[in-house]
Amino acid sequence: MVTPGPETIALWTRLMTSSRVLLERVEGALKAAGLPPLSWYDALLELEKAEEGGLRPFALQERLLLPQYGTSRLVDRLVGVGLVERRPCAEDGRGQELAITAEGRAMRARMWPVYAGELVATVEAALPAEEAKRAAEALDALIRAAR
């Protein structure tokens, strides 16, 4: 039977713990500031990067690594509070185009300083840039191996 080596176990447990602890910090800071969750930020950022044409739901889905229904429900909420618009799609009658609204841009801009502040206070306080870079490369190898 296969048994992972101690380095593998250590990396796995630290990966699970660090991602949860950091995520909690960021989400906690957003909530404390009366702002929406990180998932909203991610979606707004992708739509803002896409500019004029907007994005099709399936494209947003790929970028956010969400299931199809997850995207559908997330977009429902964003549309519900006026941060995103749904428009019929010209080229493909099955689909739509999603576009960020002015309110959406404003919300993302309000969220960023809070988000950025936590990243600086945790990641940059913990690791010099050179080490952060090496760790990022190792994680990148994990990502490629897992899909």
Next chain:
Amino acid sequence: MVTPGPETIALWTRLMTSSRVLLERVEGALKAAGLPPLSWYDALLELEKAEEGGLRPFALQERLLLPQYGTSRLVDRLVGVGLVERRPCAEDGRGQELAITAEGRAMRARMWPVYAGELVATVEAALPAEEAKRAAEALDALIRAAR
């Protein structure tokens, strides 16, 4: 205004992506084998390590990094299917002792090969032990900085 450096952003995004992608792999493999989710494994393992005396819910909670109500609901499910037992606590009338049952041990033993297989297939396929060790140390520094 604070702005995280590019290495910080890269590490953060890889951390979020790698943890999600690897977790999906492991959860997917468990589900495909008709087994319960990883959260059950984690709880069963802690209770098995605790041996005879069992664990108080608050102690399990600390080890699993769950909120109090989260632990309560998780234990509900484990007790519901007979993998864990709740016993009144001798020293402290407010609390209980949680103990893994024989069925609980058997379930953990069935889950481990599936879990271990995915770790080997992803982590060990991606990184030599020496690099895994260095990455684990970097993540450990992140964990300490975040709490």
Next chain:
DNA sequence: CAAGATTGACCAATCAATCTTT
């Protein structure tokens, strides 16, 4: 009152089924 633990009500995530267009 603080600590350990649970619970009702609500929100979010998931599954399977569905609908439309290609």
Next chain:
DNA sequence: AAAGATTGATTGGTCAATCTTG
């Protein structure tokens, strides 16, 4: 039939309130 997207029903997670004992 496959791709894009949504939806009803269920399950799981979260919040605030509650209960009991220290």
